[in-house]
Amino acid sequence: MIVNTPTMLVRTLCSLIAMAATTVVAADFAALPKTATLETDSPQIIALGKKLFFDPRLSATGTVSCNSCHNLMEGGDDGRATSMGVDGLTGGRNSPTVWNAVFQSSQFWDGRAKDLAEQAKGPFVADVEMGMGVHDQVVGRIQQIPDYVREFDNVFGQGNAVTIDNAVTAIAAFERTLITPNAPLDHYLAGDKNALTDAQVRGMDLFQSTGCTECHFGPALNGWDPGDDEAVFVEFPRNLDSSFVRKYDLDSDRGRAEATQQESDAHQFKTPVLRNITLTAPYMHNGNVASLAEACRVMASTQLDTDLSEDEISDLVAFMESLVGEFPPITLPRLPSRSGTSVVVEFK
């Protein structure tokens, strides 16, 4: 589960070979899949999941939806260091993007959810996110909205279909449609050598030769290959002597160990997706690093014990510009209403 699995060693060898040959190794860079939809993801379940994703009434205050912290109008995050949930409360970690999250081999920074559906359960009942006391309150809100009840029954089969498991199953089905293919990198990998600028090609080579691809490989540059079903974690920060560790408070969050209570999981984190990374500042699990250029300096120092020149940083950032893909058009859902009363307000 940690770095330096046999697969990782093979990849490192591949990187070394690639460095020698200065050519792109397919295993490090790959086109983003254009679909991740499951056979069971009907248009109806996706449409229901979309409504639930955008519905702020599923939070205690009626003000926070999935989209509040994972804004699909921009980078699939919220542009904040740490997210703001109900009543202005904030947590300790940066909101990861929901775009291409289907390509994560586990969810949350500490990988404590195995998939999108399990992830979607968490924020509903997190005090500082959607703030519902228990999942039954979420179910209760939905049950008060007749058109939702009908839609759940239609999608999942008649009778008592409003359950938290069905709700997150629908949300996950919608999230599997949130893919951004056809980035300049994808066009380049498909053979269009004009798709990247010279700086981007230099950055791409540097990304590989410096060792970034040791963890950030594959279609989403997050250490995942199609078909992988095992969650992979890496140690962060590795180099505790880096001055950035104290500057950005990079080691007080014990990562996966906070979820598992296992000392062996201390400072293990999921490798984040780098697709659209230019759109999701600020950076790191705690959002303490404001710019992507600084994030590159931090990662080079803490993970690879390397100092990069400003020209190299500039090329790396240029390469990451080539990871912004095409965002599918999304029609705003119409949320069903309870006529004449709000489910957010208790009856007087």
Next chain:
Amino acid sequence: MIVNTPTMLVRTLCSLIAMAATTVVAADFAALPKTATLETDSPQIIALGKKLFFDPRLSATGTVSCNSCHNLMEGGDDGRATSMGVDGLTGGRNSPTVWNAVFQSSQFWDGRAKDLAEQAKGPFVADVEMGMGVHDQVVGRIQQIPDYVREFDNVFGQGNAVTIDNAVTAIAAFERTLITPNAPLDHYLAGDKNALTDAQVRGMDLFQSTGCTECHFGPALNGWDPGDDEAVFVEFPRNLDSSFVRKYDLDSDRGRAEATQQESDAHQFKTPVLRNITLTAPYMHNGNVASLAEACRVMASTQLDTDLSEDEISDLVAFMESLVGEFPPITLPRLPSRSGTSVVVEFK
């Protein structure tokens, strides 16, 4: 500016005539216009205004957009008694719907803004709404996003086009598209006598005969007729002996007087739009009335000194169900980004 203007008297006479004839008077009920777009509302300015309307980065915390309290996915409001702005702060009044707000002869509950553009300036700098200190901070955020700057320049002409006046002009242009025509009432008025149920027709007649149309007349049932450009206000509550006044704290807000400091404006309020009123619970300027049925009881008592039977209340609510129109499909905007840094987070 207050009730019992000559126009109001004419309307009351019309209502009395209508009561005698038990037929619909065109002046009381009218089809909603299908467009309110001005000649200057180009597709480009509307598209820009839509982005600004949905952009939470224009609030201090990066979490509150116009759409947060005027949610276009539902009733154009937020389903709360009073809205929640930045840092979980709340104000004292209920968020009015933005759907068909173009048909208000003035904006805000106290009418202190003459039009949509002037209204849109308010929440940016309200402490408990979007929380920006001054409008220049809003402009500053926009100016940091290169694609916004280009879009402002294209829409308004080259050079320094990012101003608060241009921003709210664009937002107002978008809001003029937020119209919900073709409600059952509109079909009924067009001659389709099957468009309303028997209960809805009874409710419609009762709405008129009880005197609701004294204030709630015209296409949006808010005392506005096409071409009107004078703001009209009504006294609320009129009947201070109503038990509802204390129960729902209906007289501590002095309405228009809080904006004008004129004693003659005390307890004067804008008449709200009734289109889609079933979708915007809770009710009244302070949101203290949870259900539409109770809102009908309150208004009958405080404004018309009338007690209605539960059957009558039921018919009135049924009539209001006929005011839900067709919502135009809205594509989620893509918000322009500043690459590699967030405009919400100060640089470190």
